[in-house]
Amino acid sequence: MCVFCSSHRPAQSGLGEIQIMDKRLLFVFITGAQLSVAFAQTLQYYFVNVSLDWTSAQSVCRRDYTDLATIETTADVDAVLSTASNYTGKAWIGLYDELYNSWKWSLDDSSFYGDGEYTFRNWYPGSPNDLYGPQLCVRLISVSDPLHRWDDRQCSDVRMFVCYNGTVDGTPSFVLSNVSLNWTEAQMFCRKNYVDLASIRNQTENDLISALISSTDVWIGLYRDKLWSDGSLSPFQHWADGQPGSDSGVQCAATEFGSGRWYDESCSQSLPFICYKKIIPNAEGLRASDQDESSITLQWNKINNSTSFVLQFNGSETNISSPDGDGPVNYTVSSLTAGTRYTFTLFSVFESIRSSGVQHTAVTAPTNVEGLRPSDQDESSITLQWNKINNSTSFVLQFNRSETFISSPDGFGPVTHTVSSLTAGTRYTFTLFSVFEGVRSSGVQLDAVTAPENAEGFRASGQNQSSITLQWNKGDNRTSFVLQFNGTETNISSPDGDGPVNYTVSSLTAGTRYTFTLFSVFENIRSSGVQHTAVTAPQNAESFTSLRQDETSITLQWDVVNNNVSFILQYNETELNIAPPAGQQPLLLTVSSLTPGTRYTFTLFSVFESIRSSGVSIAAVTAPENAEGFRASGQNESSITLQWNKGDKSTSFVLQFNGTETNISSPDGDGPVNYTVSSLTAGTRYTFILYHVFMNVRSRAVNITVATAPANADSFRQSDQDESSITLQWSKINNSTSFVLQFNGIQTFIRAPDGDGPVIHTVSFLTAGTRYTFTLYSVFENIRSSGVQLEAVTAPKNPEGFRASEQDETSITLQWNKVGINISFVLQFNGTETNIRAPDGDGPVKHTVTSLTARTNYTFTLFSVFENVRSSGVSILATTGPNYVLGMNLRLKLPITMSESELEDALIELLRKYNLPPQITLKIISSKP
CATH class of the missing domain: 2.60.40.10 (Immunoglobulins)
Incomplete structure (x- = not known):
């Protein structure tokens, strides 16, 4: 960071970060020359009262100490001043001016510069030179140097400058200012509005900026500060007013002991000097x-x-x-x-x-005790015992978040300690520490338990012929049990969960009393035990079966056990008590008022002295009701689809016809059942019998008679047509099969004719030149076949206005009105036919017949054609020339506006009306209103 900026980077040196300490110590001693010492942070300063030039002073400090003094904080300033209480002059410090190697860029980001780019320089010959005093900033020369090299200048000069504004597509972007500022102001301006003053990393970027600035000298981002002798990069400054000076050749700094401020001095001047050593603080908190x-x-x-x-x-x-x-x-x-x-x-x-x-x-901690063990326990206490270590080692016993201090007893015997007021059947974890001079061993642990209480609620919760299930309240998950009976013992673990313990004793004799003794056990320690007497259940009845059923009742039967055993029949959440009958015959019972098609589960218990047997169960069902809605929902020539209402999802069906049976499962969902019988004969009656089946029990039968659809008619075709009718024809099936013809949303019913010939039917009142789709169904007993379709067309209308419009000795030009868009034409004459397409547009159709004989009559017949179907045709007689031209001036009064072609047609009709020769052709040459 440059000396002209308001922000400062943290003080650093090649030795790492320097920590500041609050306390300073002052030592004053003399060895040879007068020497004063002060401690400031981690630096120890020495005042050497011997006058030397700056370079000699540097050599002495580096030889006898660390280096000339580096001053990085105001605390350092105070520490330096304290080294010489009676001296008020100046003394050298380690700050000096280095002209060539101290230059640096304003943009201080190491990632911005590649190899060698940070040290790229483009100096003008002889620069830098500190001409006219210290020159700490750099300009790029444009006015006087066509190579645009650099020289050092005083930072207070005012000129334009170049800012760096990042990269665009990998190319650095530079911006030329439109104002002139000193170097420091230019730096602030670029950092505020762009990135920073321009760094020039190579000749390419130098050329980019040179092209941008034209003929203007500009500031770039290169500048320098004074350096510290030990290489410190600290930006701290403490200059006196007007310093550093502007005199050329003044490159070293001295501190004044009166104020502590710094002054530029000639390095060759002799002054006392300040050296320093680094001091190493002791670690704290050991x-x-x-x-x-x-x-x-x-x-x-x-x-x-x-x-x-x-x-x-x-x-x-x-x-x-x-x-x-x-x-x-x-x-x-x-x-x-x-x-x-x-x-x-x-x-x-x-x-x-x-x-x-x-x-x-x-x-170090003492060794752990040995031999820690429980020597005795009951329901409320545990006695612990361990080997003594020595007389100077005591103990701490830790359990249940409490600690007990135990002194080492006299003698050599073991240490014994009883822990009382404990809970029965509980595991306790004890941790025992040996203690020597307040330091504990790592500790040893012991798990010991108190004796459990007897189980409560010991009773028989159920029994059958060969087993008794015992139940008692669970203590906790850590308590197990021992069950004694008939001279045997059974170990029983505590089950998971909070409910009672259930244990079934099996392989017992039916109807026998047993006495059971139960002990609670916690870690191999038993309670005093509790007893209970219980009996096994009687045997189940044998041969329990369902004899018969109908829609509302089921008859059950089973063998009697003996005269002392009664029964309970359980079904549908009800119970029936049944006394034992006299004698040994089987017992019959009819259960009535049941629901049709329903599965019932019957459970029969033998009962002796209020104890039930385990029970024997059977499932029996009532017969289902007949299926409802049995009908034919659809049929075709080879199949009939039957439909009926579904009973429920557990019901199936049996369908009988033609001596066969088909099993049909009940489908998913709530809709009706649909079943298609295929491979049938067309037009045939079939009788179907349907049984509703529930668990292999059938209902009474229902039946229906249904016929298949007849076969479609063969050879359905168009046998004739004209402009307003189409005649259809197809083969007759038999005398009992009629037909339905469907077209244009209309249905026509047609009986089969007598005899063996085909059926013929003419559809009239149709539109000329129109395509029609006909669907023909065969009908047998109101059932239609799938139907066959036929497309047929009516003949088109004859063309109108057919006439000869021109002729000469060898050709006749014929003309007629267009009939429709899809209508073409066939022209017949002299035993030949010519196919003529209708032209585009709305005008008349014209066709010229050539290679004719002069003065010869020709008869032309013209047919309209729609999808290969011809109209009845229209004929005219026309004669070849020579032509006789007759000019007429006619004055006609017309009620409407007519084209020349329409007018020609009207005049031709007029001439024909008055029997003028048909050879006359007419052409209007001109018409005027």
């Missing part, structure tokens, strides 16, 4: 942050990234680097002896210079 039996972890505050450490103990040294980050330094010393004192000395080290060092004494 302490033991952790220890165990064989290691101690030391911790201290980090100084900075460039300061390392040396740790001394037991006659050895360990080098420790400064860690990354801002946190404290942690270092663990291992392979130590348990319960031993160690003294550690820590030195801070910077550039191989150690601090005075700090010490800390720490001890």
Whole structure:
């Protein structure tokens, strides 16, 4: 950053960041020449009261100290002044002016410059030269140098300048100012409005700017500051008023001891001088942050990234680097002896210079106790025991977030301690620490439990013929149980969840009493135990079955167990109590008032002394109702689609016809059932029988009779047509099959004619020259076939105005009116036919017949043609020349405006009306209103 800017970068040096300390120490001593010393932050200043030139003073400081003084803060200024209380003159400091190697760019971004680009220079010969005093800024010359090289100038000069404005498509963008400012103002202007004053990294960019500025000298971003002897880049300044001076050749700085301000002086002048040494502060906060039996972890505050450490103990040294980050330094010393004192000395080290060092004494933890175990326990206490270590080692027992301090007892026996007021059936974790001089061992743990309480609520929750299910309240997840009966023991784990414990004892005899004893167990310790007596259930009834059913009832049957066993029948959330019958015959029971087509589950329990057997279940169904809505929903020549209402999703169907049966599943959804019977004969009656099926039980049958559609008529074609009718023809099927003809939204019913010949039907009142689509259906018992289609057209109208419009000895020109857009024509004469397309536009059609014989009559017949169908035709007689031209002047009164062609047609008709010779042709030469 330049000296002319208001902002400052942090002080840096090649040795890393310098930390500022609040306290300063002042030492004054003399060795040979008078020497005064002051500490400021991490620098120790020395005043050498020997007058030397600046270069000699620099050599002495570098030989005996570190370097000439670098002053980076006002605190440094105060520290320098404190080194000489009685001296008021000037003394050299390390600041000096270097003409060639101190130049730098205003845009201080290392990523902006490639290899060699930051040091690119284009000096004018003899520059830089500090002509007329210090010149710290650079201009690009345009007026007097066609090569546009650079020279150094005083920064206070006012001139135009070039700003850098980023890149456009990879090319640097430069902007020439339209105002003139001094260098510092120009820098501020560019940084505010663009990026910065222009940096020139190579000859190409020099040429770009040269082309931009024309014939104007401009500021660029190159400038220089004075340098510190030790290479520090600190921007701190403390100049006296009017300094630095403008005299040429004044390149070194001295501080005045009266004010502390700096002055430019000639480097050859002899003055006392200020040297400095770096001082290394001790690390703060040295302490033991952790220890165990064989290691101690030391911790201290980090100084900075460039300061390392040396740790001394037991006659050895360990080098420790400064860690990354801002946190404290942690270092663990291992392979130590348990319960031993160690003294550690820590030195801070910077550039191989150690601090005075700090010490800390720490001890390793004692060894853990051995033999920790529970020696006794009951429902409310646990007695612990462990081996004693020695008389100077005490103990801390930790459990349930509390600590108990226990002294080491006299003698050699074990240590015993009873923990009371505990909860029954509970696991406790005890942690025991050995303690020596306030330092605990890592600790050993022991899990011990109190005896559990007896289980509560011990009872029989269920039983069947061969097992009894016992139930009791669960204590907690850590309590298990032992069940004793018939001289056996069973271990039972505590189940997951909060509910009671259920355990089933199996392989028992039906109807037998058993006595059970239950112990609660927590980590192999049993409670006193509780007892319960329970009996097994009687046997289930055998041969439980469904005999028959109809739509509303099901009859059940089962074998009797014995005269002392009654029964309970359970279905549909109801129960029926049934007494045992006399004798050993099977028992019959009819359950009525049921719903058709419904599955019922019946469960039958044998009952003895209010204890039910496990029960035996059967499923039985009532017969379903007949399917409703059985009908034919559609048919064609080879299939019939049947439809009926669906019962429910669990119902299927059986369809019978022609001696076959088809099983049909109930479809998904709520709609009706559709089933298509295919491969049938056209026009044939079929009888279908439908059964509703629910779980293999059929309903009563329903039936319908349906016929297939007849076959379509064959040979459906157009047999004739004229301008207003079309005659259709097709083959007859049989006497019982009629037909429906459909066209233009109209349906015509046509009976089959007698005999074997084809059916003929004429459709009249049609439009000439029009295409029609006819659909013909065969009909049998009101059922139509799929239908066949035919497209046919009516004949077009004859053309109007057919006449000879011109002729000569060898040709006759014929003319007639166009009929329609899609109508062409056929002209017949002398046994030949000519196809003529209708011309575009609305005018008449003209056709010239050539190669004729003079003075000969010809008969021409003209047909209109629509889709290859001809009209009836119109004929005229015309004669070849020579022509006789008759001129007539006619005065006609016309009610409407007519074209010449329309007028010719009208006159021809007029002449024909009065029987003028047909050979006369007429052409209007002119017409006037």
